[in-house]
Amino acid sequence: MIRVGQGFDVHQLAEGRPCIIGGVTIPYERGLLGHSDADVLLHAISDAVLGALGLGDIGKHFPDTDPAFKDADSLKLLRHVWGLAKERGYKLGNVDATIIAQKPKMAPYIPQMADVIAGALEAEESGQVNVKATTTEQLGFAGRGEGIAAQAVVCLAKVML
Ligand SMILES: Nc1ccn([C@@H]2O[C@H](COP(=O)(O)O)[C@@H](O)[C@H]2O)c(=O)n1
Numbered sequence: 001m002i003r004v005g006q007g008f009d010v011h012q013l014a015e016g017r018p019c020i021i022g023g024v025t026i027p028y029e030r031g032l033l034g035h036s037d038a039d040v041l042l043h044a045i046s047d048a049v050l051g052a053l054g055l056g057d058i059g060k061h062f063p064d065t066d067p068a069f070k071d072a073d074s075l076k077l078l079r080h081v082w083g084l085a086k087e088r089g090y091k092l093g094n095v096d097a098t099i100i101a102q103k104p105k106m107a108p109y110i111p112q113m114a115d116v117i118a119g120a121l122e123a124e125e126s127g128q129v130n131v132k133a134t135t136t137e138q139l140g141f142a143g144r145g146e147g148i149a150a151q152a153v154v155c156l157a158k159v160m161l
């Protein structure tokens with residue numbers, strides 16, 4: 001059986017925060033604000049996996065009112081979400097994600113992000129994880145540099161026993 005999920009997330013850019021996207025710390029003058037480390041890309045992918053499983057969203061699994069998730073490492077959250085998929089007998093088909101940011105330039109960091117995500121989702125072949133980036137041509141909140149968004153689509157395949 002094939003299941004598909006999609007995820008979308010936005011975090012505000014603020015001074016005095018590290019810029020962690022796709023599990024990679026990017027040198028930049030501002031970083032993403034959130035209850036956790038605010039890794040917008042890993043949140044979108046986590047939501048896409050949960051969506052494919054019909055299990056709600058990361059806010060349901062990791063409430064932002066719970067001090068346990070203050071400054072949480074979103075890679076650990078994604079690994080937990082992936083555990084839910086494995087328990088239910090799913091393997092990764094593929095993930096395709098887009099980071100929506102005017103700045104910083106993501107391209108140099110995308111291969112490392114894809115490796116981190118492939119590791120967390122236990123990808124078995126190259127090309128199962130695709131990460132892209134786009135500006136919004138200076139339009140809207142992303143274009144003004146107020147925040148960064150990410151969206152993701154995930155396909156899961158049930159392992160046949
Ligand atoms: N934050 C970003 C945004 C975009 N890129 C790369 O630049 C290409 C052109 O972006 P447009 O928004 O003008 O289409 C895009 O395809 C990405 O490869 C980036 O690295 N970082």
Ligand SMILES: C[C@@]1(CO)OP(=O)(O)OP(=O)(O)OC[C@H]1O
Binds near residue numbers: 060064065
């Ligand atoms: C990850 C959680 C939990 O720390 O917090 P945030 O970093 O604020 O992220 P968000 O994408 O708003 O939603 C999920 C939250 O519950």
